[in-house]
Amino acid sequence: MADKKRVITLICERAADVNDIVGPSGLVNGMPELGMVKFPCSGMIQPLMIEAALKAGAEGVIVCGCQLGDCYYREGNKMIRERLLGERPPGLKKTVDRRRVMALWLSRLQKERFLSESKEFIARLGSMEKVEAKS
């Protein structure tokens, strides 16, 4: 593919510490297929933003908040989790392909876990693409 598709990460700045791996453009160093948007809290992430990313042509969206139970602002990660699961309004539209959205709950120290999970996610999206291209 000439035009490589991109995965967008919407991440809480207090969750997995990615400061030193993100370049000034917001792309992860050495992983140009992964872009980062930082939020003060994962609770700020609107389902609309996820839809906007997919609509703009992103291959997938990773939502990353702190460990469940340990939100600096008390309930942010709980809120976005419930919104993603459809338990709290506003939720994701039904037309959104749920396979393209992944949520991770990682503490500041779990950068490696973040990288390995996102690599796996990107690989999974890639294989999905191939299957769809075949059919």
Added chain:
Amino acid sequence: MTNSARSSNENPTGSAYDAAINELNKLLLILENVTNSITTSKYNPFYYHGALPQFYLWVLFLSGLLLFAYYIPTIDNAYLSARLVNAWTSVQYITDKLPFGGIIRCIHRYAGDAMVIFTVLHAIRVWFTDRYRQYRWVQWVTGIILFLMVLFIGQTGYYLVWDERSLLLTRMTASALEVLPIFGGPLKTAFLNGETITNLTLSNFLFIHIGLSFTLLFVLWLHYVRMTRPVITPPPAINYILVASILLVAFMFPITSGKMADLNTAPTSFEMDWFFLFPYAFMSAVPLVVFWVGGVIIAFVALVLPWLVRNVSPPVIPAEVVIDKCTGCSLCYKDCPYQAIEMVPAPAGSRFKLLATVKTARCSSCGICVGACAFDAIDLPNLTDSDVTAQIKALVEAK
């Protein structure tokens, strides 16, 4: 990036204090990660640090109620029967004769100790994770007041047993109160419920012990009032472990009283309980003036700690409602974790009934209201919805 300056990981001032807190916070995170790998985050006691002392408060209320049923708050009630019936003998009766009385007494004592331990851990965690300042100052200040109240309630519990330690503690407290200027004399009289130790003294102690315990509920309300859905109950699995650990300690180290207090003797030493009685160790080590001045300074510094530490993070810039877009749906009001949003009647001419408004003093600028709004009607001034969408677009299209 617009929001990178807010990052908790960066160290804008770079002071030694910030660096130390950062390291201590990291240490907590390591501990929590280990606990998470054992218990999962749902049952991680670190995430219920505030609910643990609250749970022990219920244990204390229940066990205290049972003790109260048999406790006699006098130093001498000989006229009631041929045998001496007083506070000390009633506590002996509870401990030795009453079925399970001794265990209830142990539970009451050790639950109090546990409450002090978990309250201190709770305070340490909110301190190290920097969750006590700015929009959270009410919780910190009421927390310090609650802790002082708990200490005093615990100390009155030690007076109530009426053994030699109780007598010594009562006399130490009375003489410490006496040296205070202006209010010293009246305070001592109010404390002893008279000029000297009489039967009325112990009923006063019982009143303070129980009355102040119920006042805790009022201060706890202040402690919780700015928090939406405060976490005040740990999951049952943790509760069982908390109760079991208290029972284990109670069976391993049963509580006994010392010798019955005798007003004609002057005991000079007692067995130390470091959870509640450490102020008395301080009191006996230094002159009373130093005790009072030192105590007031320590309490004052603890109370104003949120304002002493300033430069760790920049000031909060509160969220703003976009009046034309707000539909008055109340979703942000429901989701705000600090009760910083109030729904007010919409201005005349609006199509909607309600309008969201932000109480700026309570706002933490976390953006949870932004996530709750499906109409882009509320924004953080330094990271608006359109900023985010633009960033996302730029990233998708970046070469």
